[in-house]
Every structure is written in structure tokens, then in C-alpha cells.
Amino acid sequence: MYHAIVRRVARRTFDRVAARDYGAVLAACSPDIHHRFGGDHALGGERHSREALGRWFERLGRLTPTLALRVTDVWVKGLPHDTVAVIRWEATQEPLDGVPYLNRGVHVVRMRWGKAVEIDANENSQLVADYLDRLAAHGVAEAAAPPITA
Numbered sequence: 001m002y003h004a005i006v007r008r009v010a011r012r013t014f015d016r017v018a019a020r021d022y023g024a025v026l027a028a029c030s031p032d033i034h035h036r037f038g039g040d041h042a043l044g045g046e047r048h049s050r051e052a053l054g055r056w057f058e059r060l061g062r063l064t065p066t067l068a069l070r071v072t073d074v075w076v077k078g079l080p081h082d083t084v085a086v087i088r089w090e091a092t093q094e095p096l097d098g099v100p101y102l103n104r105g106v107h108v109v110r111m112r113w114g115k116a117v118e119i120d121a122n123e124n125s126q127l128v129a130d131y132l133d134r135l136a137a138h139g140v141a142e143a144a145a146p147p148i149t150a
Contacts, residue, residue, distance in 0.1 A: 003076040010074045010085050010109070018069040022057040026050050030115045039125030041132050045147030052150040053119075063135060063143055068092045083111040091123070095131060096138045103127045 009028075016024050035047040035056065043060060047053050060067070073088040086108055093101040105123030109116050135143035 002080065006076045006083060006085055006111070007074040010076075010087050011071045014069045014071050014087065014089060017057070017060075018067055020061045022054060022061070025057065026054050028114070028116055029053060029119075030112070030117045033116060033119065035119045035121075037121045037125075038123065039129050040147070041125075041129045042143055042145045042147060043128055043132065044125065045149045047149060049150060052148055056148045059142060059145075059148060063132065063140070064093045066094045080113055085109045085111065093131070095134060096140070097134050099134065101127070101131050 013025055013028065016022075029050050031050050032048060033050050033053055035053050037044055037046075037056075042063065043056070047056055068091065070090045070092075071087055072090060073086075075086045077084050086106060088106050089104070091101075091103045091105070095101055103123050105121065108118075108120040108122070110118040132143040
């Protein structure tokens with residue numbers, strides 16, 4: 001039963017990210033959340049606080065205004081004091097230059113007592129970097145900004 005609940009929460013969390021309901025997502029994170037997103041670009045790097053993750057989500061929303069996420073699979077193991085969820089997903093985005101964007105990836109999320117303590121996002125970081133480069137070429141300065149780290 002517990003694993004079924006975590007699977008539902010994981011799917012709902014991805015829906016909330018796509019809906020830009022970042023407050024609800026952040027409320028489910030520990031204050032010292034560790035978030036990793038691969039690549040050396042505006043969305044890459046590591047964050048070590050809920051506040052920094054909130055700034056990252058706000059940037060994600062500005063850079064991907066039509067982001068759609070579809071969870072394809074969720075696997076859960078562990079007990080409430082130490083749970084790992086693996087979420088496989090697809091992301092689409094209609095960029096400013098009209099070139100369709102599709103990326104697939106996996107998030108590995110460690111939870112303790114209902115709060116996410118680690119989020120490790122694994123996707124094709126070269127696709128993300130290329131997308132951001134195209135945005136920057138179209139005048140979106142934040143697409144070329146340094147990663148949010150802290």
C-alpha cells in the first residue's frame with residue numbers, strides 16, 4: 001500500500017511541475033534538499049536548499065513555458081524512513097524557434113518520512129544545452145546564465 005501511495009505522489013508531483021505549481025512541489029522537499037541536474041548550462045548543476053531549488057524551478061518555468069511532462073513508469077523501494085522512487089518520464093516543449101523538443105529521462109528521488117531529500121535528474125543534457133543555446137540565440141539572456149547553485 002505504501003509503495004502505491006508513493007507512486008501516485010510521484011506522478012502528481014510531475015503534473016504539478018508541468019502546471020508550474022512549484023510551491024506544492026517544494027513543500028514536499030526537505031529544507032536541505034540536494035538537487036542535481038546534469039550539464040554545464042543555465043539549468044545544470046547542484047542545489048543544496050529548498051530556496052535554491054525554488055529559484056531553479058522559477059527559471060525552469062521561464063525557459064520552458066509550454067513544458068509538458070508525461071510519467072511512463074514509477075518504481076518504489078524501501079520503507080517510510082528511507083524510500084527510493086525511480087520515475088521515468090518524457091518531456092516536450094515548443095521552443096521559440098519552432099523546433100520541437102523531446103527529451104526522455106529518469107529521476108531518482110530519495111525520501112525520508114514523506115519528504116524528498118535528494119533528487120537526481122538524469123536526461124539527455126546535450127539536448128537541454130542545445131535548446132538553451134537556441135533560446136539564447138533568439139535573445140533569451142537567462143538561457144545563457146550560469147547555473148543556480150547553493
